[in-house]
Amino acid sequence: MNEWLSILLQSLIYPGLLTMIVLVIVTQWYYRKLSGRIQYRRGPTYTGPAGVLQPLADFLKLLAKEDVVNRYGLKKSPLIIAVLAIGALIALGLVTPLAVQPLWAPYDIVVIAYILLLAPLALAYLALSIPNPYSSIAAGRYLALLISADPIYISSLLTPVILAARHTLVPYSAYLTSTVSAGLWVDSFLSAITMFIAAISGFIGMMAILMIKPFDFPEAESELYWGLFTELGGPRLAMAFFIKFIEKIILPLFYVMLFLGGPWPVNPANWWLSAIVVLVKYFVVLAVIAWVDNSMPRFRPDQGIRFLWKYGYSLAFLALILSFIA
Amino acid sequence: MASLMFSAEGFVLLITGLTALLGVLVYLIFYELFQRYGGRPVEEKEDELKYYPVVSGWEVKEVQTPPISYVIVDILSRAWRGVSRTLSRSSEAFLRDWYVYAYLLLVVIVAVTLVLRWWP
Numbered sequence: 033m034n035e036w037l038s039i040l041l042q043s044l045i046y047p048g049l050l051t052m053i054v055l056v057i058v059t060q061w062y063y064r065k066l067s068g069r070i071q072y073r074r075g076p077t078y079t080g081p082a083g084v085l086q087p088l089a090d091f092l093k094l095l096a097k098e099d100v101v102n103r104y105g106l107k108k109s110p111l112i113i114a115v116l117a118i119g120a121l122i123a124l125g126l127v128t129p130l131a132v133q134p135l136w137a138p139y140d141i142v143v144i145a146y147i148l149l150l151a152p153l154a155l156a157y158l159a160l161s162i163p164n165p166y167s168s169i170a171a172g173r174y175l176a177l178l179i180s181a182d183p184i185y186i187s188s189l190l191t192p193v194i195l196a197a198r199h200t201l202v203p204y205s206a207y208l209t210s211t212v213s214a215g216l217w218v219d220s221f222l223s224a225i226t227m228f229i230a231a232i233s234g235f236i237g238m239m240a241i242l243m244i245k246p247f248d249f250p251e252a253e254s255e256l257y258w259g260l261f262t263e264l265g266g267p268r269l270a271m272a273f274f275i276k277f278i279e280k281i282i283l284p285l286f287y288v289m290l291f292l293g294g295p296w297p298v299n300p301a302n303w304w305l306s307a308i309v310v311l312v313k314y315f316v317v318l319a320v321i322a323w324v325d326n327s328m329p330r331f332r333p334d335q336g337i338r339f340l341w342k343y344g345y346s347l348a349f350l351a352l353i354l355s356f357i358a
Numbered sequence: 359m360a361s362l363m364f365s366a367e368g369f370v371l372l373i374t375g376l377t378a379l380l381g382v383l384v385y386l387i388f389y390e391l392f393q394r395y396g397g398r399p400v401e402e403k404e405d406e407l408k409y410y411p412v413v414s415g416w417e418v419k420e421v422q423t424p425p426i427s428y429v430i431v432d433i434l435s436r437a438w439r440g441v442s443r444t445l446s447r448s449s450e451a452f453l454r455d456w457y458v459y460a461y462l463l464l465v466v467i468v469a470v471t472l473v474l475r476w477w478p
Contacts, residue, residue, distance in 0.1 A: 115384045135364065165424060271388070
């Protein structure tokens with residue numbers, strides 16, 4: 033009984049729904065402030081202390097608008113898919129070291145890989161739900177990007193999980209791998225090389241899924257009006273942003289868990305210290321992502337796809353093969 | 359605090375259940391609640407144009423969108439020009455050849471023979 037109550041409280045309060053909303057606000061403020069500084073702007077300043085409540089104000093403004101869908105658009109199904117994707121991403125917070133009692137199961141990484149795919153598909157569905165030439169082209173670009181980037185990210189995540197299973201007999205679980213992932217860097221020379229290659233390919237895959245420059249051609253502001261988001265407005269745009277922003281929390285969190293040592297150097301049994309360490313590492317990764325996002329030009333779609341297949345795939349599969357040898 | 363271990367099947371059910379629960383909550387809080395009590399109409403008076411896409415002041419009665427699969431294939435073929443050229447040439451040459459159709463016919467005859475047990 034206590035276990036189920038704990039799971040319910042975790043999913044609703046910490047690190048579930050309530051915490052994710054707070055994290056979305058804080059991370060968006062942090063990202064926009066960093067972007068502002070890199071571009072010699074001040075970033076948000078007006079709402080709340082140092083503008084920290086600006087993302088919340090933007091979100092509430094969109095939610096409070098009337099939901100208008102033109103007569104060719106789909107009404108309910110995009111909303112259902114979108115909220116399920118948001119729910120899935122929030123539920124994944126419970127398998128990270130942020131949770132008070134993290135959930136795990138043998139081979140849970142397979143379930144996580146499937147669930148991580150829900151969010152991008154929901155974004156594509158939302159974009160296609162209201163017909164428009166620009167959003168259709170953007171959705172096509174996005175799906176081409178996903179075909180290329182998702183296997184790279186997932187096979188990169190699998191590398192440390194396989195290494196941990198072979199070396200420390202951890203049964204292919206994301207959370208348990210995070211408790212030993214720091215050791216994989218120093219286990220042997222081959223293991224360290226494998227982790228290094230997988231970390232690079234994982235970062236490339238993650239940037240592509242998150243549509244960070246130079247892989248932002250599905251969004252392609254000013255080139256395709258607003259790409260995937262062209263026809264969205266009001267609460268539908270708020271949902272699309274919600275998915276995108278939670279994705280920007282969950283994907284880097286898994287990167288931190290599996291490549292940057294998770295809660296290391298603190299004891300994973302101490303949940304609040306683990307959570308603080310993981311969050312600090314996450315904010316460092318987010319700063320790197322913001323820096324790359326603001327420093328790179330945009331690839332053409334074919335250039336981006338070619339780059340992913342040429343470098344991302346080769347590195348990810350090399351790491352995967354090495355993980356079986358190491 | 360200790361972590362909570364589940365069987366693989368239990369984990370799938372749990373995550374699916376949590377996804378549904380959190381999805382319903384997000385829908386109720388961020389859509390229904392705001393639309394019911396906070397949603398403001400875009401315009402005071404209803405007009406027909408509100409539900410049409412409008413480009414340059416004109417309503418669009420027929421929205422034309424490019425097929426998604428065409429966009430994906432186009433991007434992939436541009437990314438791998440050499441490979442796609444070779445593939446399209448060889449596949450076109452192969453499909454144009456009447457041998458292919460004869461071969462397909464033969465495969466169908468063999469399959470039907472096997473299914474209907476047309477042998478002595």
